[in-house]
Amino acid sequence: MLNLNTSHSLLLxxxxxxxxxxxIGELFxxxxxxxxxxxLDDEHxxxxxxxxxxxxxxxxxxxxxxxxxDEVQKNPKLLDVxxxxxxxxxxxxxxxxxxxxxxxxxxxxxxxxxRAFTFHLFPLTSFELGSTFDLQRALEFGTLxxxxxxxxxxxxxxxxxAYVKTYLKEEIIAEQIVRKVEPFQDFLEICAxxxxxxxxFSKIAAEVGVDEKTVKTYFDILADTLIGFYLxxxxxxxxxxxxxxxxxxxxxxxxxxxxxxxxxxxLTQKTFEYGNAFEHFVILEFIRLxxxxxxxxxxSYLRTKxxxxxxxILERPGGPDILIEIKSYSSVETSDAKDLSIFVDAxxxxxxxMILSQDNRLLNILGVTCLPWREALRQIFKLQN
Numbered sequence: 001m002l003n004l005n006t007s008h009s010l011l012l013x014x015x016x017x018x019x020x021x022x023x024i025g026e027l028f029x030x031x032x033x034x035x036x037x038x039x040l041d042d043e044h045x046x047x048x049x050x051x052x053x054x055x056x057x058x059x060x061x062x063x064x065x066x067x068x069x070d071e072v073q074k075n076p077k078l079l080d081v082x083x084x085x086x087x088x089x090x091x092x093x094x095x096x097x098x099x100x101x102x103x104x105x106x107x108x109x110x111x112x113x114x115r116a117f118t119f120h121l122f123p124l125t126s127f128e129l130g131s132t133f134d135l136q137r138a139l140e141f142g143t144l145x146x147x148x149x150x151x152x153x154x155x156x157x158x159x160x161x162a163y164v165k166t167y168l169k170e171e172i173i174a175e176q177i178v179r180k181v182e183p184f185q186d187f188l189e190i191c192a193x194x195x196x197x198x199x200x201f202s203k204i205a206a207e208v209g210v211d212e213k214t215v216k217t218y219f220d221i222l223a224d225t226l227i228g229f230y231l232x233x234x235x236x237x238x239x240x241x242x243x244x245x246x247x248x249x250x251x252x253x254x255x256x257x258x259x260x261x262x263x264x265x266x267l268t269q270k271t272f273e274y275g276n277a278f279e280h281f282v283i284l285e286f287i288r289l290x291x292x293x294x295x296x297x298x299x300s301y302l303r304t305k306x307x308x309x310x311x312x313i314l315e316r317p318g319g320p321d322i323l324i325e326i327k328s329y330s331s332v333e334t335s336d337a338k339d340l341s342i343f344v345d346a347x348x349x350x351x352x353x354m355i356l357s358q359d360n361r362l363l364n365i366l367g368v369t370c371l372p373w374r375e376a377l378r379q380i381f382k383l384q385n
Contacts, residue, residue, distance in 0.1 A: 001127060002023070006028075009086060009094040010095055012120075014121030016099045016167060021097065028066055028068060033064050048075050056081055056085060064092060065093065067092060067094050068095045086115045102220075102225055122284075123145070125292075126138065140156075142252035144254065147159065168185065178221070186208050192250060192261075195256050195260070196283070200245070219248060222250075228249060231247040231312075232301075234310075274328055295381060300313045308343075310323050310325065312324040312326065320351050321352070322380065325355045326356050327355055332365065332370045340368050341365075344368070355368055355370040356372075
């Protein structure tokens with residue numbers, strides 16, 4: 001679904017296991033005159049760590065027209081060389097991938113300032129999976145591409161537990177992102193349990209045994225290493241948005257269960273856990289599709305002083321806002337639409353209200369459009385049937 005520009009230099013970011021290397025290989029492996037640099041390979045890493053300028057020496061031969069650098073955050077200084085080579089206006093396309101923006105930011109790395117288009121890759125969407133998509137399986141184990149290789153639930157569970165350990169080992173410990181690993185590990189479990197809730201920094205700090213500033217840093221680490229995303233609070237004033245705590249969603253429902261130790265809890269319809277997992281997955285679909293379709297919708301949530309809440313608000317350039325409630329059950333009732341109807345009537349600009357659920361009927365209740373969740377996504381993001 002990601003529409004990469006294959007004639008322009010590009011930066012492709014995505015968490016480990018989202019298929020960056022496979023996608024790049026599929027698009028460019030048949031090209032002639034390609035220089036492949038995999039910085040997860042010790043030989044490549046050592047060669048360019050000591051002398052990033054060796055890249056220029058190789059390109060000076062004129063033998064290459066495409067340069068692929070995988071996991072570029074392992075050597076941020078290479079970006080300066082890439083920048084220099086692009087400025088020379090040689091007929092060379094650079095394809096750079098990375099699983100962490102944190103090390104690039106920390107090293108004041110050159111992010112090429114528009115000289116390369118930036119894209120993000122996520123776990124698979126329900127639309128990419130097509131006829132093979134299974135909602136129950138997606139809620140239980142997520143949609144990382146590697147899971148397509150497993151048909152046994154226990155293998156999926158083992159993979160996801162290994163994925164979490166690999167993240168800690170290779171993204172956090174090896175890169176020395178945190179000084180003490182144990183509090184961060186405790187934080188990860190609590191973060192998973194608080195997934196999709198408004199962040200209470202002080203409460204989490206007390207449970208982990210660190211200060212609030214450290215907890216905020218931990219959340220930023222997850223965002224920068226692409227393991228999760230902030231969902232900001234809604235307010236017309238940017239300044240006031242910054243005063244209210246955001247929500248935080250992990251990048252995948254399966255990763256969330258692995259981090260939170262949730263595999264022992266069955267996901268059964270009409271339970272609290274199932275409802276949370278369904279809402280989490282649908283929110284992730286919005287985040288992924290908003291990026292892939294380049295619609296540039298602003299996504300946020302709203303909770304009022306009297307604890308009324310809107311799960312998701314889409315602010316659309318040139319169009320009415322969409323106020324969205326996400327319900328996991330298969331039959332929408334009039335009572336489900338009451339609060340949303342009041343919200344949209346009182347909204348300060350043109351707005352529409354929607355309930356997304358597993359109800360297969362298309363309904364209009366109190367002015368609220370009720371749609372099957374995938375049909376709503378298809379309409380909102382103008383996807384082909």
